[in-house]
Amino acid sequence: MPSYAGPAAARPGDVAGTLRLLAYLALSITLIVFDHRGGWLAQVRARTELLVQPLWWLAGLPARLGDNVRDNAATRARLSAENRALRNALLVNGARQARLQAATAENERLRGLLGAVERSRLDVQLAPILDIDLDPTRQRLVLDLGSRDGVSVGQTVIDAGGVLGQIIDVKPSTATVLLLTDPDHAVPVAVARSGVRLVVYGRGDRLELANVPLSSDVKVGDALVTSGLGGRFPAGFPVGTITALRPDDSRAFLLGDLKPAAQLDRGRDVLLLRRVIVSPGPGAATAQAARNAAIPDSPISTRAGPQPSQAQGPRTTDPASRGPQPPGPTP
Amino acid sequence: MSRPRNHWVLPVSVLVALLLGLLPLPAMLQPLRPYWLALVVAYWVIEDPDRAGLGFAFAMGVIADLTFGGLLGEQALRLTVMAFILQRFRSQLRFFPLAQQALAIGGLLLNDRVVGAALRLSLGEPQLPWTFWWAPLLGMLLWAPVFLLLDALRLGRSR
Numbered sequence: 001m002p003s004y005a006g007p008a009a010a011r012p013g014d015v016a017g018t019l020r021l022l023a024y025l026a027l028s029i030t031l032i033v034f035d036h037r038g039g040w041l042a043q044v045r046a047r048t049e050l051l052v053q054p055l056w057w058l059a060g061l062p063a064r065l066g067d068n069v070r071d072n073a074a075t076r077a078r079l080s081a082e083n084r085a086l087r088n089a090l091l092v093n094g095a096r097q098a099r100l101q102a103a104t105a106e107n108e109r110l111r112g113l114l115g116a117v118e119r120s121r122l123d124v125q126l127a128p129i130l131d132i133d134l135d136p137t138r139q140r141l142v143l144d145l146g147s148r149d150g151v152s153v154g155q156t157v158i159d160a161g162g163v164l165g166q167i168i169d170v171k172p173s174t175a176t177v178l179l180l181t182d183p184d185h186a187v188p189v190a191v192a193r194s195g196v197r198l199v200v201y202g203r204g205d206r207l208e209l210a211n212v213p214l215s216s217d218v219k220v221g222d223a224l225v226t227s228g229l230g231g232r233f234p235a236g237f238p239v240g241t242i243t244a245l246r247p248d249d250s251r252a253f254l255l256g257d258l259k260p261a262a263q264l265d266r267g268r269d270v271l272l273l274r275r276v277i278v279s280p281g282p283g284a285a286t287a288q289a290a291r292n293a294a295i296p297d298s299p300i301s302t303r304a305g306p307q308p309s310q311a312q313g314p315r316t317t318d319p320a321s322r323g324p325q326p327p328g329p330t331p
Numbered sequence: 332m333s334r335p336r337n338h339w340v341l342p343v344s345v346l347v348a349l350l351l352g353l354l355p356l357p358a359m360l361q362p363l364r365p366y367w368l369a370l371v372v373a374y375w376v377i378e379d380p381d382r383a384g385l386g387f388a389f390a391m392g393v394i395a396d397l398t399f400g401g402l403l404g405e406q407a408l409r410l411t412v413m414a415f416i417l418q419r420f421r422s423q424l425r426f427f428p429l430a431q432q433a434l435a436i437g438g439l440l441l442n443d444r445v446v447g448a449a450l451r452l453s454l455g456e457p458q459l460p461w462t463f464w465w466a467p468l469l470g471m472l473l474w475a476p477v478f479l480l481l482d483a484l485r486l487g488r489s490r
Contacts, residue, residue, distance in 0.1 A: 028405075028411060036454055045403060063355050140400060
């Protein structure tokens with residue numbers, strides 16, 4: 001203590017300060033532990049987070065304004081170029097869709113012959129992302145839609161490429177998405193080529209395939225789709241492509257790195273799968289609101305990565321692990 | 332104490348710090364985001380100890396945890412630790428020239444990163460990428476402007 005501070009007089013205050021510090025430290029550690037474990041604190045938290053909503057809205061404002069300005073300032077030439085590109089894409093997709101429609105019809109007919117449960121169309125809702133940065137250790141997104149718009153906890157979130165995550169928290173005007181890459185997240189998947197069932201874990205900023213048996217029919221380049229086990233995610237949506245396989249610490253299993261099928265970094269919009277499945281039939285989804293679109297189940301699932309070669313000789317695939325076959329590759 | 336003080340500056344500065352923390356940055360710049368709230372809390376703890384103490388730091392931390400959607404109590408703990416150290420050395424810090432003060436704040440922000448990392452380690456949560464360790468440096472550089480701005484706002488025209 002320097003001389004001018006009056007060390008003798010400061011002593012009692014020091015003790016009281018230290019005690020106060022200890023009290024606050026104990027309080028925050030209690031909070032941390034309770035929040036880490038989950039439980040009753042989650043409810044308190046959900047309530048209090050409502051107060052934060054205006055702040056989020058305010059923080060998302062600059063990005064929204066920026067988007068507006070960019071849209072307004074875009075030159076005519078750029079817009080028409082973009083328009084042309086989009087029109088081409090629409091044409092190509094339309095053609096593809098038409099072909100898939102035929103395949104879907106045939107699929108449904110065959111399923112009918114097999115007596116299987118009818119797969120129906122999936123209903124999706126377009127959801128804009130509220131552009132704010134949350135805690136960088138957690139892989140979350142905030143959507144600009146909430147319970148007021150019919151969003152509910154547990155809904156699957158996808159984009160054009162594949163599964164993005166699921167809704168874990170809904171407020172009246174916002175919803176929080178847990179991304180596949182969050183360390184708390186795991187998704188049951190199946191290898192599109194061989195049907196081997198595995199689990200993909202989030203590892204912060206990447207995806208990992210853990211506990212892959214050495215004998216299973218899994219290769220680098222394999223596309224993974226959701227298997228639908230566990231009931232959280234519907235089956236057949238692309239999750240990612242295996243980019244590397246290596247033995248884990250025990251040398252008894254393999255670890256795999258994945259390239260996510262969805263664009264996990266910021267986009268502008270995502271699609272929310274509605275739980276409600278529209279009854280099958282060609283006319284079921286024609287009268288949708290302008291923001292909503294109905295897409296058949298198969299077109300998305302068939303975009304899963306590179307086409308696997310059919311000439312692949314089966315290695316030591318356990319027949320039991322083949323299970324319900326995920327939608328196969330398009331011819 | 333005889334000078335008229337602007338009492339609205341404290342809540343507004345905290346609000347702005349929270350908003351700056353939420354502001355979307357490109358992924359490249361994200362690790363460099365300074366810990367605005369820590370800078371603001373540090374200012375108030377140094378300059379206005381009657382209103383801002385450990386309890387203030389703790390409350391701001393809880394609010395920040397709720398706002399950023401992180402682990403509840405994490406920032407509360409980090410800010411409390413920082414406020415405590417600041418209180419201990421307040422008498423010296425107040426007489427430091429601004430550059431030296433900034434250096435001390437840089438050290439505190441670095442310490443804050445260490446506390447955060449230790450906390451994550453003990454809970455088994457994933458660590459931040461190493462690039463996030465640049466942020467204290469930026470925070471240090473920003474201390475002088477933040478300090479001067481808040482001082483000017485709080486005390487009217489100038490000191």
